[in-house]
Amino acid sequence: MMLHRRSLLAAGASAAPTLALAQAAWPSRPVRLIVPFPPGGTSDVLIRLLQPRLTELLGQSLIIENRAGGATLIGTDAAAKAAPDGYTALVIANSFTINATLARNPPFDARRDFTGIASLGFNPHVLVGAPNFAPRTVQEVVSAARAAPGTLSYASFGNGTSGHLGSESFKQAARIELQHVPYRGATPALNDVMAGQIALMFANLPEALALVRDGRIRAIAVADVQRSPVLPETPTFDEAGLHGVVSNSWFGIVARADIPVPVLDRLANAMTTALGESAAVERFEQLGVAPRPMTRVAFNTFLREEFDRNARLIRDANITAD
Secondary structure (H helix, E strand, O other): HHHHHHHHHHHHHHHHHHHHHHHHHOOOOOOEEEEOOOOHHHHHHHHHHHHHHHHHHHHOOOEEEEOOOOOOOHHHHHOOOOOOOOOOOEEEEHHHHHHHHHOOOOOOHHHEEEEEEEEEEEEEEEEEEEOOOOOOOHHHHHHHHOOOOOOOOEEEEEOOOOOHHHHHHHHHHHHOOOOEEEEHHHHHHHHHOOOOOEEEEEEEHHHHHHHOOOOOOEEEOOOOOOOOOOOOOEEEEEOOOOOOOOOOOEEEEEEEEEOOOHHHHHHHHHHHHHOOHHHHHHHHHHHHOOOOOHHHHHHHHHHHHHHHHHHHHHHHHHOOOO
């Protein structure tokens, strides 16, 4: 028994330098970033903007792999099953924390199996109205909704999406009832708002911006702590006198929770450095996305709060998956 224990200790001692050497050498080959969305979406565009600089900072190629499908579950599951060596990470959006409550029997536990690496940015939603919708301010929308409970319609880009939950946040804050009309994506939803078939929608700012500027929809309020520099005339909900409305799309990077901490920290530092540079800030802001770098600790705190906040909204509104 004593000999066996000594052998184990010797094996552990010899393995420790090998592990430390592997961590110190990371990355020694290309790093894969899984994007669980189709090419061309906001998260895909953002990470591709950062790709050249991250390649320089890491000293290795950054390979972006789009693995869409299953409401992001396919790509997320691939990241959950990847080797815990730091060579695979996952780009996430709000759906990562929403699906933890909404998805039926996912093949992974998002809270337990992943850890946050970096926050990429926030895209505040803007409440927009159809061109033939008379109310032009938040208070006018609230008054119209209270005058005819449950008859004003609002579009979302899918059941259980961030726009849907943002609308539920608005309903709770204003104590109003609205009729939900889910669509499969933002484009058909915005088309029906433009056509006057749907009264309202919480829209991604980058997708709504050109339509607002062209007068095809009207911006009513921005769901952020301050006005957007690309829509400076549009007030925030707080400025409009309604507090507690949370509606946005945010983006970040996570990886398996059992990856060695030094590797996670090196990847996080590269992300933070790239996000803090003026070129990235300017490109993000042109898309209506605010880069908001966080420490790993702060980002993981944010993720826990999002898991809890979305779970409450889903349960209070009795939202179920399609």
